Amino acid sequence: MLFMLIVLSASTLTCYECVPGVYGSCSDTTKECPTADHQCGAVRVLTYIGDFKTSDIQAKTCALAQDCIEGSINFGNAKTMITSKCCNSDRCNTQPAPDAIQSLPNGKKCFGCVGETCDNTLNCEGSEDHCIKTTLTVEGKKMTVKGCASKLMCTAASNPQLSGLIGAVDCCQGDFCNSASSASAGLLLLVVPLISLVLVS
Template sequence: MHLFTLVLGIWLLPKVDTLTCYECVPGLSGSCMTIKQCPTADHQCGAMRVLTYAGVSKLSDIQGNTCILAQECITGSVNYGVLKTMLTSKCCNSDRCNSQPAPDASQSFPNGKKCFTCEGETCTKTVNCEGTEDHCIKTTVAVGGNKMTVKGCASKTICTTASNPQLSGVVGAEINCCQGDFCNSASSASAGLLLLVGPLISLVLFS
């Protein structure tokens, strides 16, 4: 009888509460004060931002708030020379704690590391890595049946997240990172991908 009472008591215990977070979907107009119940206890409240620059010109500034897993809460950048995308996230563990936007990480400075980058169809140019960009990166993406390759600098967090099946599935990319100056080797590559990289990363983060 005691065992039955114990089992019944456990069965009747309420489910673990999950957080409620503010949700704002990028690209949709309206208030960011919509409240969402997170699906699992593993989710945190998060604010995310993706800034993309072509030289000194800002191409896009995409922001969003929602429930997010800890491994998706990343901050870092990928720098292909003429195109740079910066990702920032701010996560927290209390109800509706994500009312503030993620910080603007557009201010960064050269850190001394150098990698190869591509210009036109050659990849013998040098890009000076900035901020937390401590790896060289080579990315191959299938676009319209053709494989295109770009090279540059990336933060460790970008390289670690690149192994996520979700990223590979959406971008369709072969992403290789390495440490050491110019370790991403100089070889020919296809032009034309540069303006696609930022939107693809944005799609991954906010899908």
Template sequence: MHLLTLIFGIVLLHKAYTLKCYECIPGDSGTCTVKECPSQSYQCGASRVISYLDDSIQVDLNVKDCALPEECITASLNFGLVKTKITSKCCTSDLCNTQPAPEPIKTIPNGKKCFGCIGQSCTSTVNCEGDEDQCISATVNAGGLMSSLKGCASKEVCSSSNSEQISSAIGREFSCCQGNYCNSGTSTSAGLLLLLTPLINFIMFS
């Protein structure tokens, strides 16, 4: 009898501390629903992903959902003409994710330089901005065509704890390094529009 009471107590305690959050998914009729998070490890989160093509916004996604603490990041990817900014905001009370994630702040070049890809050559220069302190090399599959991406990234992009969610944006194979032009240039079959394809499919907290 005491064992049964203990088991029920543990289950009820678990439920009591599992947050309820708003879930808003882009393209899902524009409405938000209330969702119970899978476990106590989750917080309520809001994220925003903006992709730019030559400083013109091409993708602007606002997402709300349950989120693990390591998913609450601010990150930046910069492939030259194509840039992606990720912002997020997390909180720890029921239905606290009412406000959208903050808009990315405007950044300026920070002096670091990495190789980038234009046409079939990956020997162009990308001027890193803001907190982009590492060079990145990635391989993506866009429409069955394997293509190379090179540019700048913030440390959050390169962190192993965030690699699973970042890989959904830029592909499963990517590596980062520190030092100017450390992502040595090679040939590529990537076209400019192919750079946007995997980024459009990126949804935080998936």
């Protein structure tokens, strides 16, 4: 029995953990990962309104390989970018995840919304290869949101850990494919659940 415990503990990593609080800052502590499938990871979530960076949230913890994600969701006037960095040795996540670089248009085009008008052309950027559409309720009023997203964001949004928090998100491929399909509330709440997905896993 003792041998089994030694083998089990030797096969899991010890990683730095830093879970941001209310003010977005945190201090590194150490954490033993729950299983041998976990790696040490760092994640960074940046939100922009226009060219102005409105938030830069960084965290570290144990993470599964599928939680080491990079991608973005782009509504034109608002964009959220996620980067991560994972590694496979004890306490190797000393450095934060890299800063996301604002990318250039990639040629894909989706519908975007300005106010209640959702027939504006939005030029997708970087790895954004899908169009998205959802509706959400803000102050009792339903509002449609359309834009561009990386494939990985669409996959993350369909994750069972997130679906209860963000509702359904319609993703599609092909220019302007986000014109008519329906969706349910919650896409703008994607930032916090994605952080939770990486931190809780």
